[in-house]
Amino acid sequence: MTAQRQPLAVVAGPTASGKTALAVALAKVLNGEVVSADSMQVYKDIPVATAAPSFDERDGIPHHLIGHVSLSESYSVARYAEEARRVIDEIAQRGRLPILCGGTGLYIAAVTDNIRYGEQDEEKVKAIRARLQEEAALKGDQAMWDTLHTFDPTLADKLHIHDRGRVLRAIEMYELTGVPMSEWHQRQKAEPSPYDVKMLVLDFKDRARLYDRIDRRVDGMLKNGLLEETAAVLRLESPTAEQAIGCKELRPYFDAECSLHEALEVMKRRSRQYAKRQMSWFRRLTTAHVLYVDDYADFDLLVEAASAFIQTD
């Protein structure tokens, strides 16, 4: 007898591929609740730019981890993983199916692969980061990479010298725990996942169709109040908001440096590039079941195929 693992459905895919609608439809058919896996939808105040599901779109299905964080707070995968696990547990307690839905591959992986980030003293982490940043600015990327290589050659060899962010994080991890990051990876892989994951990835055989949906979505955001939302957010001077597609692309427009049309074109292009990165992430998930949206004549058929897959053993 193997231990009963917690069923967990996942709906992943690039922006504008139709994840939200599919997740809601699945929740209805399978008695589920939706847990967002989107690094930007967690923030309140930017629902339009992040295409967070509206009241109507949710259609009575409970959604979690959306708009519960302020732009002034610091948020990251570590906190997300914790919250998501808790929420998934609660949904299961209610006897319902948790459906993880979103486009942030890292966030999804944190849950499905049961990655533990551990408790860390915030102040201590901040201090180390600041120091490493300074050191990197002074000595350069090569020197930092060399440093990492002395105590974690396995990871260093996988990282590009200019991938400063990851190199520094790996050094930080070692300073914090005394254990090389690659060793942490090993330990995590040895631990079995508590979830019975059914991962769906939405994709398009004809990429032009996805790009077209992205363009239309951006145009639609305008009608939903994108400009008003962005104007308000720009006043916050939030580094986090600057990461979201929309804010930084629209800034030149508000600064009268370009036309609205130009800013929107850039926003569409940036969204397409983002979608491409997402696809590249999801493509390598060998256990995922890919659903080509353009293979299905209508939405109901897509839902049918999706729910059939989730209910397989």
Add this chain to the structure above:
RNA sequence: GGUGGCAUAGCCAAGUGGUAAGGCGUGGGUCUGCAAAACCCUGAUUCCCCGGUUCAAAUCCGGGUGCCACCU
């Protein structure tokens, strides 16, 4: 009609005699604490066309074509 300038990758563009920088876009990839971020890889057998000079031409000369500016 005249005079001057310009023609280099999908776009912007450096290069004035020695064997085609760079940026953007595109496509591919990486990804374990800011991930809608960050990072990596990716293209011109040839520089508008034809002829000439030269060991050697995107670079110089002549002629054509196209675009721009100014003049009549």
